[in-house]
Amino acid sequence: MKRDRGRALGRDMWRDAGLVAGKDLRIEWRSRATLGQIVPFAGLVLVLFGFALDANRPTLRLATSGLFWVTALFVTVVAVQRSSATETSDSARRMLLLAGIDPGAIFVGKAAAVAVQLLVVELVMLVGVVVLYGADIESIPLVAATCLVATAGLAATGSLLGALVAGVRARETILPILLLPVAAPVLIGATRSFDDALGSVAVNGWAWLGLLGGFAVLNAVVGVGTYATLLEEA
Amino acid sequence: MTLLKVRPRVEPGVELELRVGRSPVSTYRHRVAVIRLRGVIVLLERFPALAGVDLHVDAGEIILVRGPNGAGKSTLLGCCAGLRRPHSGTATVLGCDITSDRTPGRAELRRRVGLLGHDTALYDDLTVTENLELGARAARVPRREAPGALDRLALPSRLRTVPVGRLSAGQRRRTALAAIALRRPELWLLDEPHGGLDRPSRRIVDELIVEAATSGATVVVASHESGHVAGLATRTVTMTAGMVTDDAA
Numbered sequence: 001m002k003r004d005r006g007r008a009l010g011r012d013m014w015r016d017a018g019l020v021a022g023k024d025l026r027i028e029w030r031s032r033a034t035l036g037q038i039v040p041f042a043g044l045v046l047v048l049f050g051f052a053l054d055a056n057r058p059t060l061r062l063a064t065s066g067l068f069w070v071t072a073l074f075v076t077v078v079a080v081q082r083s084s085a086t087e088t089s090d091s092a093r094r095m096l097l098l099a100g101i102d103p104g105a106i107f108v109g110k111a112a113a114v115a116v117q118l119l120v121v122e123l124v125m126l127v128g129v130v131v132l133y134g135a136d137i138e139s140i141p142l143v144a145a146t147c148l149v150a151t152a153g154l155a156a157t158g159s160l161l162g163a164l165v166a167g168v169r170a171r172e173t174i175l176p177i178l179l180l181p182v183a184a185p186v187l188i189g190a191t192r193s194f195d196d197a198l199g200s201v202a203v204n205g206w207a208w209l210g211l212l213g214g215f216a217v218l219n220a221v222v223g224v225g226t227y228a229t230l231l232e233e234a
Numbered sequence: 235m236t237l238l239k240v241r242p243r244v245e246p247g248v249e250l251e252l253r254v255g256r257s258p259v260s261t262y263r264h265r266v267a268v269i270r271l272r273g274v275i276v277l278l279e280r281f282p283a284l285a286g287v288d289l290h291v292d293a294g295e296i297i298l299v300r301g302p303n304g305a306g307k308s309t310l311l312g313c314c315a316g317l318r319r320p321h322s323g324t325a326t327v328l329g330c331d332i333t334s335d336r337t338p339g340r341a342e343l344r345r346r347v348g349l350l351g352h353d354t355a356l357y358d359d360l361t362v363t364e365n366l367e368l369g370a371r372a373a374r375v376p377r378r379e380a381p382g383a384l385d386r387l388a389l390p391s392r393l394r395t396v397p398v399g400r401l402s403a404g405q406r407r408r409t410a411l412a413a414i415a416l417r418r419p420e421l422w423l424l425d426e427p428h429g430g431l432d433r434p435s436r437r438i439v440d441e442l443i444v445e446a447a448t449s450g451a452t453v454v455v456a457s458h459e460s461g462h463v464a465g466l467a468t469r470t471v472t473m474t475a476g477m478v479t480d481d482a483a
Contacts (some may be wrong), residue, residue, distance in 0.1 A: 019371055027359040030397075091353035095365075095413070098315065098355070099372030100345030228341070232317065 012195055013105045019094065020109025027086055034117045038078055042121050045071045046128045060133035063203075065194035069187050072154065076183065077176045079117050080158035086091060086174075088166050093144060093231065103228035107159060111223065115155035122147050131139035135198050137166055142197035142205045149209055153216035157183050160223040163230040185215050238352045264292040267326070268421055268452045274323035275376040276309055285476035286323070287437060291454065298463045299456040301473035307456035309425040310350065310473070314454065315349040316340035328421060344372070348419035350427055354410035355482040358399030362389065362409050365398055369413045383416040386410075388438055408438075422446050423452040428462060440466055445462055 028034050049067045053059050060067075087093035087110075096106055127144070128136045137143055161178050165171040189211040196205025269291035276284040284306045291297055299307050300469065312318045315325050319340070325332045330343040349355075356365045366380040382393060387408040398406060407430055422443070428436045443453050443466055457463050464470060472480035 016372065019368070023357070023360070023368055026364075027357060030359050086357065086359075089358060091351065091355050092357045093352070094317070094349065094353070094355040095369055096372055097317070097341075097359070098344050098347060098349055099369055099417070100341060101372050102341070232319070232340070 009066060013086035013102055013108070016101045016105035017108035017112065020106050021112040022109075022226075023117070024083060024086065024110060024113035028082075028113070028117060032122060033036075033082055038075055038117065038121055039124050041078060042071055042075050043128055044126050045074055046125065046132055050132055052191060057134050061135055061198075062200050064129050064133045064135040064198055065191045066187075067133070068125060068194060069150070069190045071125060072118065072150070073180060073183055073187060075121050076114075076118060076154045076158045077179055079114050080162040080179070081172060083114050083159065084162035084166055084171070088219075097231060103231050104169070104224035106231070107163070107223045108220075110162075111152075111155040111159040111220070114159055115151050118151045118155060119147060122151065135200075137197065138199040139197045139205070142193065142209075146190050146193040146205065146207055146212070149212040149216055150186050150193075153186045153212055153219060154183055156216055156219035156223050157186070160219060160227070160230075163227060166230075186212060189215070242289045250366060255438045267291070268293050268295075268328055269454070270324075270326045271314075272324045274313065276306075276313055276318055277321050278309065282476050284320070287473075287476070287478055289471065289478055291452060291479075293452050294447055294450060295468045296443060296466055297455065299454060299465035300458060300470060300474060302458065303472040304475075306476040307473055308425050309476075311351070311425050311454065311456055315347045315422070315423055316343040317349070338388060346420045348414035348417055348421070349421060349423045349425075350407075350410055350414060351425050354406045356398045356406060356410055356413070359397055361395050361397055362401070363394045365409065366413050366416060370416055373417045375416055375418075377425075379416055381414075383412040383431045386415055386438075386442065387412040387419050388435070404432060404435055408435060411439060411442065415446075418449075418451075420451055422451055423456075424453065425456045426450065426458070427455060428457070428459065436462070 020222035046067065049071070050060060054065065097103070126137070128221075130137065158179055161175060161182065165174045165178065165184070168174055186215045192203050193205040193208040193212065196203050196208075267290060269289055271287050271289040273286055274287040275282055287306070287310060289310075299310065299446055301307055309318065313320060313325070313332065316327065316330070316332055319335070320333050323333065328343055328346050329341050332340060332343065334340075357368070360368065362384065363380060366383060367377045370377050370380055389405065389408055389412060393401065398409060398470060401409065407427070407463060411427065424443070427439050427443070443455065449455050455463050455467065471478055
């Protein structure tokens with residue numbers, strides 16, 4: 001009987017997470033912020049990196065993995081700030097809290113919506129690095145797996161820190177200060193993994209996926225466990 | 235010496251009459267405490283927004299909490315909704331101990347409470363109907379009841395497909411009240427529910443408050459316009475500087 005109740009609670013949590021993710025994606029789709037602002041922002045950063053490295057193709061090809069994931073980190077900051085602002089504007093998150101949605105489900109839903117946006121931007125960025133930097137993708141499965149796992153980690157970390165700073169007055173500036181160092185393991189792991197997938201450095205990319213996976217799981221568990229407290233304190 | 239102990243299982247507010255033969259000797263009104271606060275202190279960045287509040291509210295009551303700006307009315311409502319945890323004192327709302335650090339207890343309480351704060355807790359980019367349907371789905375209320383709740387608050391059909399961000403303050407407030415009414419909470423906590431409303435809308439809100447109390451819910455209204463709400467209230471509580479300074483039936 002206890003197991004049945006646990007199963008029902010689990011079902012409710014996934015259902016609520018889907019509701020929250022659907023709501024966030026609908027709001028994003030309506031505002032066209034991902035396509036109209038975040039994608040151009042990512043493209044601009046990639047172009048500027050190109051200028052900074054003197055548009056030197058061999059250098060750019062070598063540095064593609066790092067530049068790609070640094071840009072992804074910047075994009076995460078912007079996406080998380082938008083996701084956080086949706087909830088803080090007019091205290092809208094109170095609607096979900098007072099409806100009795102498990103805060104853990106709110107966390108999962110918000111992280112999932114951020115992850116979907118990041119994946120869309122990363123897809124465009126991949127085209128960008130191939131066209132602008134002349135990168136060769138040698139292993140599509142490794143690129144896909146890295147994007148999926150690293151994005152899960154970035155979205156979980158970002159959503160967690162977004163809620164942490166939600167009640168702070170200078171949250172727009174504090175979020176990047178917290179997120180960039182905390183997400184450094186993603187930058188390192190995903191860059192190494194991409195190095196292998198793009199054939200720029202001889203490393204075992206699949207092994208680095210383990211680090212990325214561990215990081216994503218750790219942040220997801222911490223997020224589900226602490227989101228209730230973060231929402232109440234905010 | 236106690237001869238007989240009777241624990242009547244009756245609905246709150248029901249009156250029982252004790253008779254000896256044909257003559258009534260006593261009446262007993264069954265009361266259930268919905269809010270029971272004793273010496274509650276809530277600190278907001280070390281400032282005592284509530285500085286030792288004592289309050290007792292029974293089921294079915296309409297309480298007007300009045301007081302000047304900064305008296306702690308809104309903090310009191312947030313605290314009763316389980317959104318703010320008291321730093322000290324004893325506090326029970328709908329049977330839940332809100333001083334406990336057990337988050338699931340407060341989450342359970344929040345499900346049974348409807349709170350209208352200064353903010354309307356609506357998503358600006360979603361339409362009126364989408365906001366209500368989201369709230370309904372989250373609270374496990376059938377979505378088909380959303381139009382009825384909007385009808386109750388007299389929100390015209392043409393506004394229902396408009397993003398909430400484009401509504402006037404009064405229309406937003408009515409939408410927020412419709413979202414609360416849709417969930418049929420046991421405890422309504424309304425902070426300045428008439429703020430920004432025109433006269434016909436105020437009347438609709440008054441009717442909604444009375445309707446909620448008649449159906450067995452408890453309503454706490456915080457307002458500095460005491461004159462308007464006082465007519466509806468069964469009791470008026472005055473707050474000053476984070477404390478209840480007057481509690482008159």
